[in-house]
Amino acid sequence: MRGLRLAVAMLSVGLAGCGPTPQWYKGNLHTHSYWSDGDQFPEVILQWYRDRGYDFVSMSDHNVLATTERWVTVGTIPSGEGSLAAYLALFGEEWVERRQDEGGLLQVRLKRFGEYAGRVAEPGRFLVLQAEEISDRFESRPLHVNATNLVELIPPQGGTSVADVLQRNIDAVLAQRRATGQPMFPHVNHPNFGWAVTAEDLMDLQGERFFEVYNGHPLVHNAGDSLHPSTDRLWDIVLAHRLTGGLDVMYGVATDDAHNYAQMDSTRANPARGWIMVRAEALTPDAIITAMEAGDFYASTGVILTEIAASGERLALRIAEEPGVTYVTEFVGTRRGYDRGIEELPDAAGLPVTHRYSLEIGTVLAEVSGPNPEYAFTGDELYVRARVRSSRRPDNPVHAGEVQMAWVQPVLVR
Ligand SMILES: [Zn+2]
Numbered sequence: 001m002r003g004l005r006l007a008v009a010m011l012s013v014g015l016a017g018c019g020p021t022p023q024w025y026k027g028n029l030h031t032h033s034y035w036s037d038g039d040q041f042p043e044v045i046l047q048w049y050r051d052r053g054y055d056f057v058s059m060s061d062h063n064v065l066a067t068t069e070r071w072v073t074v075g076t077i078p079s080g081e082g083s084l085a086a087y088l089a090l091f092g093e094e095w096v097e098r099r100q101d102e103g104g105l106l107q108v109r110l111k112r113f114g115e116y117a118g119r120v121a122e123p124g125r126f127l128v129l130q131a132e133e134i135s136d137r138f139e140s141r142p143l144h145v146n147a148t149n150l151v152e153l154i155p156p157q158g159g160t161s162v163a164d165v166l167q168r169n170i171d172a173v174l175a176q177r178r179a180t181g182q183p184m185f186p187h188v189n190h191p192n193f194g195w196a197v198t199a200e201d202l203m204d205l206q207g208e209r210f211f212e213v214y215n216g217h218p219l220v221h222n223a224g225d226s227l228h229p230s231t232d233r234l235w236d237i238v239l240a241h242r243l244t245g246g247l248d249v250m251y252g253v254a255t256d257d258a259h260n261y262a263q264m265d266s267t268r269a270n271p272a273r274g275w276i277m278v279r280a281e282a283l284t285p286d287a288i289i290t291a292m293e294a295g296d297f298y299a300s301t302g303v304i305l306t307e308i309a310a311s312g313e314r315l316a317l318r319i320a321e322e323p324g325v326t327y328v329t330e331f332v333g334t335r336r337g338y339d340r341g342i343e344e345l346p347d348a349a350g351l352p353v354t355h356r357y358s359l360e361i362g363t364v365l366a367e368v369s370g371p372n373p374e375y376a377f378t379g380d381e382l383y384v385r386a387r388v389r390s391s392r393r394p395d396n397p398v399h400a401g402e403v404q405m406a407w408v409q410p411v412l413v414r
């Protein structure tokens with residue numbers, strides 16, 4: 001996607017000044033390997049992404065950084081034989097370190113971050129970020145927070161409620177950023193996984209700028225159910241509350257949460273389902289994170305945008321059209337003075353209490369067909385964002401009826 005240079009007619013979202021010409025970079029922030037519960041060696045995973053046009057990938061295993069000596073036993077790890085064969089085929093006999101344990105079982109050493117990143121990364125062409133999926137819980141609810149580009153391992157911080165656990169883990173990432181001076185950021189993973197995180201848990205978090213509006217794992221309920229809002233609607237509930245209350249905007253990312261590389265089907269957590277496109281001045285951690293914190297990116301499950309232009313008056317997109325594919329863009333927003341009525345839903349046993357919010361939150365303000373949709377602000381919107389649906393099915397969908405989409409970050413209407 002490096003080839004999509006922009007002819008920007010209007011000032012683009014969040015950009016100012018005159019550095020190098022920004023380019024779109026494609027990346028996945030949420031990836032598992034044999035360092036935790038993924039079923040492939042890190043170098044093989046990274047090469048897979050690189051070969052498919054990704055510009056950057058974060059390796060984000062659960063509660064571990066690849067910094068220690070670790071050997072895995074081929075016969076006991078998932079897809080061990082096949083993954084070792086792929087590893088040898090790609091990287092060769094000399095690179096792949098093997099030994100036999102005391103019982104004669106074949107073991108392979110997992111390369112450390114510096115080793116595997118050094119083998120696959122290439123300056124300006126492919127960036128590998130160190131990350132951790134801080135995997136915590138409150139009671140039975142799984143609470144996961146990704147920390148991207150961190151330096152030191154962050155153990156799960158615990159806490160006294162769902163929101164408190166999230167906040168403590170977010171705070172730990174931000175504290176490490178201050179202490180080290182290295183740009184890094186937390187993002188809240190898959191809120192609907194285990195129905196663990198509600199809009200109320202997210203809406204007052206301090207210092208949190210990102211959450212997963214799309215996660216490609218089959219078990220995360222992006223679409224919600226009769227008792228729980230979709231992650232898309234949850235985003236609007238959180239935005240309406242935060243922007244009315246003077247809190248920071250929250251941006252939506254799409255990620256793979258990839259675990260399974262040996263077999264590709266709807267029941268597995270496969271790569272290449274959801275990603276972000278970041279418009280950054282360089283393919284470096286600093287530039288990518290700076291652009292993301294300015295909202296200069298979008299989330300995608302297949303729809304590609306060549307331009308996102310926001311002025312004081314309008315939000316306009318250009319979609320990279322594919323032959324035979326049609327596009328419908330919904331401009332979604334919440335107007336100032338929206339109905340704050342909240343209905344409490346019956347609490348199913350063991351699940352968090354959920355609320356039904358007024359449909360004045362996250363209204364579809366306009367629906368526009370075609371490759372060049374735009375929306376003129378009326379001036380009473382708190383924010384406007386855009387959701388593009390194509391008529392094309394994803395290559396490897398999780399659910400029947402899915403279509404390729406893109407999510408444009410909310411623009412604050414002054
Ligand atoms: Zn997770």
Ligand SMILES: [Zn+2]
Nearest residue numbers: 030032133257
């Ligand atoms: Zn994960």
